[in-house]
Amino acid sequence: MGNNDLQGHPRGLSTLFFTEMWERFSFYGMRALLVLFMVAKAPGLEYDRVTASAVYGLYLALVYLTALPGGWIADRLLGAQRAVWYGGCIIALGHFTLAIPSTGTFYLGLLFIVLGTALLKPNVSVIVGELYAEGSARRDSGFTIFYMGINLGAMIGPFICSPLGEKVNWHYGFAAAGVGMVAGLIQYRLTRWRLGEAGLRPKGYDPKSARRGWMIVAAAVAAIFAFALLAIAGVIRLEPVRLARQATRAIAALGLLYLAGIFFLARLDAVERRRLIVLIFLLVACVIFFMGFEQAGSSLNLFAKDYTVRTVSFLNRDIAAGLFQSLNPVFILTFAPLMASLWVALARRGLNPSTPAKFGIGLILLGLGFVVMIVASRRLIVAGGIGQVGPLWLVATYLIHTLGELCLSPVGLSAVTKLAPRRFVGQMMGMWFLATALGSLTAGLLAGEISQVPVADMPSIYLRIALITASAGAVLLILARPLKKLMGTAN
Numbered sequence: 001m002g003n004n005d006l007q008g009h010p011r012g013l014s015t016l017f018f019t020e021m022w023e024r025f026s027f028y029g030m031r032a033l034l035v036l037f038m039v040a041k042a043p044g045l046e047y048d049r050v051t052a053s054a055v056y057g058l059y060l061a062l063v064y065l066t067a068l069p070g071g072w073i074a075d076r077l078l079g080a081q082r083a084v085w086y087g088g089c090i091i092a093l094g095h096f097t098l099a100i101p102s103t104g105t106f107y108l109g110l111l112f113i114v115l116g117t118a119l120l121k122p123n124v125s126v127i128v129g130e131l132y133a134e135g136s137a138r139r140d141s142g143f144t145i146f147y148m149g150i151n152l153g154a155m156i157g158p159f160i161c162s163p164l165g166e167k168v169n170w171h172y173g174f175a176a177a178g179v180g181m182v183a184g185l186i187q188y189r190l191t192r193w194r195l196g197e198a199g200l201r202p203k204g205y206d207p208k209s210a211r212r213g214w215m216i217v218a219a220a221v222a223a224i225f226a227f228a229l230l231a232i233a234g235v236i237r238l239e240p241v242r243l244a245r246q247a248t249r250a251i252a253a254l255g256l257l258y259l260a261g262i263f264f265l266a267r268l269d270a271v272e273r274r275r276l277i278v279l280i281f282l283l284v285a286c287v288i289f290f291m292g293f294e295q296a297g298s299s300l301n302l303f304a305k306d307y308t309v310r311t312v313s314f315l316n317r318d319i320a321a322g323l324f325q326s327l328n329p330v331f332i333l334t335f336a337p338l339m340a341s342l343w344v345a346l347a348r349r350g351l352n353p354s355t356p357a358k359f360g361i362g363l364i365l366l367g368l369g370f371v372v373m374i375v376a377s378r379r380l381i382v383a384g385g386i387g388q389v390g391p392l393w394l395v396a397t398y399l400i401h402t403l404g405e406l407c408l409s410p411v412g413l414s415a416v417t418k419l420a421p422r423r424f425v426g427q428m429m430g431m432w433f434l435a436t437a438l439g440s441l442t443a444g445l446l447a448g449e450i451s452q453v454p455v456a457d458m459p460s461i462y463l464r465i466a467l468i469t470a471s472a473g474a475v476l477l478i479l480a481r482p483l484k485k486l487m488g489t490a491n
Contacts, residue, residue, distance in 0.1 A: 009142050010131040012195040015188065017149035020124055022184025023088060024150045026095055026177040027117070028329070029157030031297045032322030033165040033173050034059070036305065043101060043170060049451035053298045054240035057444015058247065059110055060294060064437035065251060066118030068258075068430030069220075071126070073119065075427060077213050080123035080130075080199030081192065087119030088185045095178030099171045104232040109174070111228050115221070122429040127199035129417030129425070140414045144340035147410040148333060153180070155329035162322030203423065244445055251438045255283070255431065268421055274486040275419040278356065279428065281476070281483060282415055283435040285359045288472045289408055290439025291446065292366050292465050293401060296328060298447035300373075300394065307380060307455075309388045324394055331402035339406045354484040355415045356476050358407045363473030365404030369397045370466040377458035419487065 038045045038052035047055070074083040094112030097105050128146050132139045157180065165173025230236045262268070263276055304310070305321040312319055346352040353361070376393035412432060420428030450461050476483075 008138060009145065010194075010198075012131050012198060013128065013142055013145065015191040015194045016124055016128055016131075017146055018191075019084065019088070019184050019188040020146065021149040021153035022180050022187065023091065023117075023120060023124075024153030025157040025160075025180035025184070026091060026153075027113075027157070028154040028325060029161030029177040029180065030095060030098065030113075030174060032158040032162045032301070032325040033170060035298050035301055036166065036321060037170050039302075040170070045103065045106070049302065050448035051240050053444050053448035053451055054244040055444075056298050057294075057441045057447070058240060058244050059114070060297075060440035060444065061244075061247060061251065061437040062114045063117045063121075064433035064440060066114055067122040067433030067437075068427060070118035070120075071122045071427045071430035073213075073217060074123045074126070074199075075203050075425075077202055077210055077217070078119075079202045080127045081195060083119040083123040084127070084199075085185070085188065085192075087116045087121070087123070088181060088188065090116030091120065092116075092178050092181040092185065095174055095181060099175035099178065101171050107232055108228065111224070115224075122433055123199065125413050126417070126425060126429055127195060129414070130198040131195075138344075139418070140343055140411065141340045143410045143414040144336055144343070144406075147406075147413075148336045151329035151332035151336070153329075155326045155333060156180075158320075158322050158325040162320040162325070166320040166322060203425075241445075241448065244441055248438065248441050248445070251434065251441065255434050255438065258431065258434075259283075262421075262424060266421070266424070271488060272421045274488065276421070278483050278486050279416065279419045279431075281356065281479070282359055282412060282419075283431060285363060285408070285472060285476055286412060286432065286435040287439040287442070288469055289359075289363055289366060289404070290436050291442040292370065292469050293405065294440045294443035295447055295450070295465075296325065296398070296401070298444060299450040300397070301325065302447075302451055303373075304394060307376075307388050308391055308394055310391065324391075324398070327395060327398040328402050328405070331399050332406065335403065335406060336410075354480050355411055355487070356483040357480040358411045360473040360476030360480060362404040362406075362408030363476065364470050365400055365407065365473075367466040367468075367470030367473065369400035369404065370462045370469070372397045372400065373462045374459045374466065377455060377462060380455045380458070 035052050035056050036044075038047045038055060039049055040046070045052075070083065070087070074080045078086070091113055094109045094114075094116060096109075097112055098109035100109075125143075125146075128143060129139070132142060136142075157177065160180075161173040161176045164176055165171075227236065231238055259276075259280060263273065268276065301321060301324070304324040308321075308324070310318045310321060343352055372393060376389050376397075379389050379393075380387070413429075416429050416432045417425060446461075446465070450458065453461065
């Protein structure tokens, strides 16, 4: 926790900043192509939009859902540092598998990315938290700086991968994402020494339990690949939309059962129980937020493709639709330093909003972003459902959504490390991503609904999303004070 060199932050923060930057380069570079590739004519997959949106939601859900066992593997078997390394290697393998022009390898590549992200994503955030002393005033600021690394990669990824994929060859775009992950692995290996003891060893390691744990992991991985290969071979027939609906119910039940088990069976003390209650409220808010926010890669990506003017006059050509995916990270890089400074400045004056209040503000801003889409879709109705609207509608939507994200997502990562019982911190970070998974899965189903309705029905769908998200935000603002009391010193 010493050796500070980043304006008082630990030196290891720079290692994690660039590791996550390159991982997000690969993730968001590929994500910008995913739905567009699935609906494109050959050599795309030629899926209908409902199916493509369901596959997109399932993929994102699995990426985040597997963070729970990924956190367990780090906590009990590997330690967070080794989990990040092995996860990055598997992610790179996944992207290069996607670069092979075959439907079968497409799904195999997605599976590799899911498994690799399970190890890397929750545990890199855990290491960030362990770099700081408990109660450090710089922790929230540190997570916001870390979040800037995420979004630097997310900004660059679509700029590289989208033109390559949409304009040259889809599989070149997927390969470029793999190259980015390899760059991140090289950087991590060379600067890993800066992390010191943070995340180096598993917290609950026991040799006998570890042997059983590895046997469980090996059996689970074998079962996953056997199922995947049978599906690729056509022996098992999967219906993405039906599977997405069933998975929504299953994930919700899994999350509730897990939290109930921790609350009632894990022998928590009174302080840990109160903090867990607050964390449950934040997890529900996370689900609702990402239900709306993850329209970016699906329905809003298709809106950019079909209904948005993308012609650059001085180039006399259309830009790739996926480039709009860079707007969110561009805005985060612009506003994240201001937000980080704002939280610190408000804290000095005793005016810093509590974590639940920040979540409420974020949800309300998300709802306001969809109000912009209501107006944009109504302009299409006035035009008879044909033609396109200017790009500023999407720009405004992404800007407002970004401000909401800055109030919720980096603060949420920090809140998990502060509110989770210490012996369950990796698994609770997995629960954060499980909530994100549920929101993403719901987003995929909702995107399928949006993509198949006529333009005349779009405003009503956007209104429904706006009302749900803004109402949830208002409830959190009302409950902010009692929830803050339950948090105690973890504010």
